[in-house]
Amino acid sequence: MATFTVGDYLLLRLEQIGIKHIFGVAGDYNMEFLDYIVNHNGIELIPTCNELNASYAADGYGRLNGIAALITTFGVGELSAINGVAGAYAEHVPVVAITGAPATKIQALGSLVHHTLGTGDFSMFARMYEQVTVAQAYLTNENATTEIDGVLGICLLKKLPVYISIPMDVALTEVSAPSDSFIPPVFQSDGATLAEIVDVCVNILEKASQPVILADIGVARYHLHEQLRKLLTATGYPYATMNMGKGLLEETHPQFIGIYNGAASEESVRKRIEQADCVLTIGALMTDFNTGKFSAKLDPSQTIEVHGQYVKVKHALYNNVAMADVLSALSQRLQRRDPQTLNFKSATENLDAGFITPIEGGSSAPITQQYFWHRFAHFLQEDDIIVAETGTCLFGASIVPLPKGATFVGQVLWGAIGYSVASLLGCALAKPTAGIAASQRRSILLVGDGSFQMTAQELSTILRYNLKPIIFLINNDGYTIERDIHGERMPYNDIQPWNYHQLPKVFGGNGWGIKVSTESQLDKALQTAQQNHDQLAFIEVVMDKMDSPEVLLKMLQQ
Template sequence: MSSNYTIGHYLLDRLAELGVHHMFGVPGDYNLSFLDEVIDHKEIEWIGNCNELNAAYAADGYARVNGMAALITTFGVGELSAVNGIAGSYAERVPVVKITGTPTTNVMDNGLYVHHTLGNGKFDHFSTMYKEVTVAQTFLTQENAAQEIDRVLLTCWTDKRPVHINLPTDVYDKPISKPYNSLLDSAILSNEETLKQMIVDVPERINSAKRPVILADFEVTRYRAQKALLQFAEKTGFPVATLSMGKSAFNEAHPQFIGVYNGDLSSSYVQKRIDQSDCIISVGVKLTDSITGGFSHQFSKDNVIHIHPFSVQFNSTKYAPATMIDSLHALSSAITKRKAEDLDILSLTSQMAAKSYTAAETEITQERFFERIAAFLHENDVLLAEQGTSFFGAATMPLPKDTTFIGQPLWGSIGYTLPALLGSQLADKNRRNVLLIGDGSFQLTAQELSTMLRQHIKPVIFLINNDGYTVERAIHGENQVYNDIQMWNYQELPAVLGPKDRSITFKVRTEIELEEALILAEQNYQHLVFIEVMMHRDDKPALLAELSKRFANQNV
């Protein structure tokens, strides 16, 4: 044991081993000393945020691109500020390590009335709250640190959900032995006998189907199974659709991709292919109201073969443990390939071929805006779409090859995507990030724009200014004051929050003005580009307009 190697070092080394190279958070006196070790660590960079909620959102965005993320806050006030972001990561299966710096063990053992507590001598209130939105929790001591750090981090990696680590200020610097094996040596593996039995039973049902289809969702991306899904699709020849929560899990420019399924709000072709299929290979799917047109899907559950992260299920039979990637590979070799003409596949690319866009001297509408943004995107971009007009406008917009799509349709916490953009861009600085966000959402987390400018990152941000909470207006209270917000001088904010030479801003009202801004955005790729797009407050994407009516009825 080396006295120079500490529990703090051990935790940071394990995080770096899992690919975490940035630490988000806000300093507080219960984490300051540990932050010195973060600063000194050769593989992890400290990213200070404007507040803890933004730090949690940023960590979520980072993990969606990078595979895992971490943030640290102080006890009580800091961790409660972050809990909403952690809950979102839990709901949408995003692996985030939440570290809380706590008072010393002596203070807690003696029940002292210290700051950032409820003044009752108890120190487990907030960790108890975190048990509801994390899959593993621990309170580190000198004796349990190595075992507990490994247990909790492996659970985070495996379950793709947040975990909570309490790190007392008098524990982080205690000596510990360096790890002697890889953390992922203990990862869950498929059982060979289970896979063999699954291959005996399941392919027969698939091969006998007349209208098979693949329906993919967000767990494909969480478990990095995109390549396995692509191989499975190409070996079977089956058409592929995704739900909007899993948008970009499959290459949307691929000839087998038919579109995004939204229940009976889908295009007639996609709805028919899914709802009338006699065999749906469902890969990583969770059916929620926002992505099924308010639970309007009409396919029979008896026709669904479920491929989940660690199991395959058909009717009442479950095959486990069988990882998603192993299951897709195994099935690929056991299913008879079909010809495209036999399956009558109409690719999304061919469905969109008749559409063209020419800018006119007219005000920008939601429909025309998303038509133009589809052409603005590059291969390998990261597209973030805030819940609301941005998400539902982008949900059916075709994406170029290797684009990553980030949205939050299940948790739906407005303001999420701006800090998430900070995380997703830092996760891979070589990829262009494009954010679509409304004015109402932007006002919740706008200050994180300053962190982006501080970090010299260069995304393209489209601020859709439609004068308030458009989604809420569509659901209830169209003209009520609670759906109004104060108008800001949005285009001036980048210069207020950071050096003027790091950003370029535009305010556009017409299609011609938007076109000019997009051309300059392409040319000024070494700057953060901020484009305020003015739209009418009552204008909304067609998908959102219909879905909001269903949400209104659902709330009665």
Template sequence: MSASMDIRTKSLSKPVNVAQYLFTRLYQIGIRSVHGLPGDYNLVALDYLPECNLKWVGSVNELNASYAADGYARVKGISALITTFGVGELSAINGIAGAYSEMVPVVHIVGCPSTISQRNGMLLHHTLGNGDFNVFADMSASVSCAVAKLNDPAEVAAQIDHTLRECYIKSRPVYIMLPSDVVEDQVEGARLDTEIDLSIVENEPEREDYVVDLILKTLHSSKKAVVLADACAIRHRAVPELTAFLDKTNLPVFVTPMGKSAVDETKENYGGVYAGDASHPDVKALVEGADVVLAVGGLKSDFNTAGFSYKTSQLNTIDLHSDHCVVRYSEYPGVKMGGVLRKVTERLDMSKLSVQKIAHVGPQAVAEKLEGADQIIDQKWFWPRVSDFLKENDIVVTETGTANFGIWDTKFPKGVTGLNQVLWGSIGWAVGACQGAALGAKDAGSDRRTILFEGDGSFQLTAQEVSTMMRHDLNIILFVLCNDGYTIERFIHGEEAEYNDVVEWKYKELVTVFGGSEQRTKKYRVNNKGELDALLNDQDFNDRKGMRFVEVVMDRMDAPNSLRLTAEASAKNNARRE
């Protein structure tokens, strides 16, 4: 220890080492389990997890770990991922990029070579051999809202606090580079007596009031106003304000595919899923015929809008976002939606608000009467049938592909949390995210069921994560939709192309291969509507805990109509030329 370091350490009132400080802060912001894989540059740090009451998950690989951290954060509020330098962090960066794209707060901690090794440019393993130890941090900087290199113990505590606050407030990943020789350096532990302030800075009152008055004037003069709830209402924690507004006004409300579960779908004013031309005709007519569309947390990506097929006018639209608002064609930077929604709700004069009554025009609450029990399961029947199977407070995870589109036709009971990755769309994400989501629920003290709908092609990318689900005894029902390959790609291009085929696995046997016990796991295969209907009605299947793994046999070219329309729009967009 240098003389200056010794003097600094002696001046600390409550010395703790860096790992203890970092992990205590993770615990304080709500994290209870940490995903990742061990590597020689992070091993010493991992020793301190138990002391800080954090559970090590032990993922199968770094990509799966990053997907799982994404799912955990969506349920628990924020998550942490630990990888090793270079080889580990690069395997995780796809999942981190997805979390950045979809606005999910993940703390990515990378154990890296010592500060001395870095200064001397040593030729170490897991490096590019060129002495550049910042190259991987530079790669991650583009998919992180903050980067902290914990090289100087005098600054480490402040760096950690700032970075964790940025992660939570901006709802995006952050990158923390932890050198192996800094792990046990001492920092001021007295700071831990005061938790990090995670409150959002309130809007400037005069600017906020001006926007609120404009919105009130617009709503009071409307005759057919509707609300459209989207992903950012969920990601930026504006659902309580949105719920309060809807409870007071009872205005018709619709959700986008990414916004599904943002509102209570059992309420009489819920109308269904709006996604432009892929919407139910009645939904499309109501949203596009509105004289005011109050869009909360809009994210108008191609798949979220069915190929940019919205037919709403900006002249009739109020857009509320996490960092700005737009009223018709006027934008108000720095005015955040949470404060605006609260004031609009408080000041709205219900005697001046016209509220149109609507019938629930989205998906049917129940499937059509079962006829032809021996018929192969089709998408049109399957997804409404799932509505009856779901219970209050379930967590429903859908993979990119038929499941992401089919779930539009499922009505969620009260309290259901829906997870999807419509914007980033990395197939295989949902298996890891399901594990993380189920663990997040368990860490929150809940026995909520986590239900995954996964295509067979996507499942093959990340199937190993089933072993982590069983290792932690998570309450998961996993439906693998066996339709012989990449169905969404077949509709975009290459219906009969070999590159859209996959090898047919004996999927449910993986439960045994990955170590599932007969007591805590059960596996099934359903070949027709009658078998599936019987399974979904089975009390043991519904009520038992642990892993339930179901193969669902479907036709390779059967797909929800919304997928067909979106795939057609995507194909046209891919082929566009100036």
């Protein structure tokens, strides 16, 4: 090209780190940069219905792709998106939040321009982003390329969002094209510390008679699924996940015993974890919804915690050791145990009968939570992407055994209602192939009617890009999880009923919808969805407003 600008430089670097789509909304402070995106062959701009949804979509994309980006305009746009960026920060999702800002001359003069508070202070919104991003870059003509490389490196290294402010005139500034590809920084373990901590861990684990592995979100964020698999193969240890780590590996794995959620766990899982004489936790985040409202009972004196860049053994902390290195070393050093001596049953041995035997026929009986999740389990296929909204959907889906290659996405910690609809957009576009054709992976959304009303308009964008997910909307007449928590009959948990299944037609896309209220109707809808892969499927499932998954009620009782 004749000239190479800061806008070109940023896009090239984003492409080099694996970003193929950028989500966002046009505004007059970012349009020059949007022109660069539109004209850049390696990255596609995905305009969303609003900036909040762009941030949710980027979050979903980042979970599957390893990193994501969104673009907003100054003030009104970036503040609309900040909730979603905060969620990515809470759940350790690498997202590059780019804001198109007024020209540097306007900022220097303190001009009272639109999308500001009229105070002449142009740094206020950036300072807000400092609270929900790990690093920030305020680009100038002089520092742009250095700052871009620095902040992108931190995003990849820390697995957290970063913020880039790109003034209109800076985006147009000519710079030298980079002479080489971007090389992501790699966290290096301190050799001596690594050797010491591995010796300590091996000594403890080899002496333990009933060790167990408890894996969680950190494995997913560092993309260490195969390292976890190798550790399981090498040791024979039983393992469980927490809610945030659901689906790290197929849940039919012979060493998988189930999901540990404190007192809300299946009794056999709770006992095996809490009575173990050594628990090796990997990337565990001890949040309320991850621990059965803090009812988890893990003895620190019998726990080894492996995190992204440190390890904690009992009360000793070892910094500067990478999770990948620790898992690899343990796989090489630990002896394999005979399953009979480790005292565990796989999750498949303890499954409810409804998850084992396919349900056939159905009846005119109303659809219950129990029937739906049993039927849904047999609907799933290998390599499916399942996005579940926080609420009855998340907790109902938590007990469904996932097949090989399936990916599970849920916002367990931040828990913003409405997250899942726009996250589905990002997940459907990301679709990491892992040797599988992207078209072979189905994207499935599980969302309640209350949550759906928060971000329903993003269904329009999903249809616009001819994506073909299968959407299950649980119509239980309002906020059922909120009713379970407080206010069963209070009006703030009620919503206006919509004709949800008609929305694909309303939004003018290539999709079909149906409303089902009986078991036989659900069965027929599932058969149609399995046979028709050329259109978006929208299945509105009617349930009683106070019917909740047992695991949710069990947790709320803690």
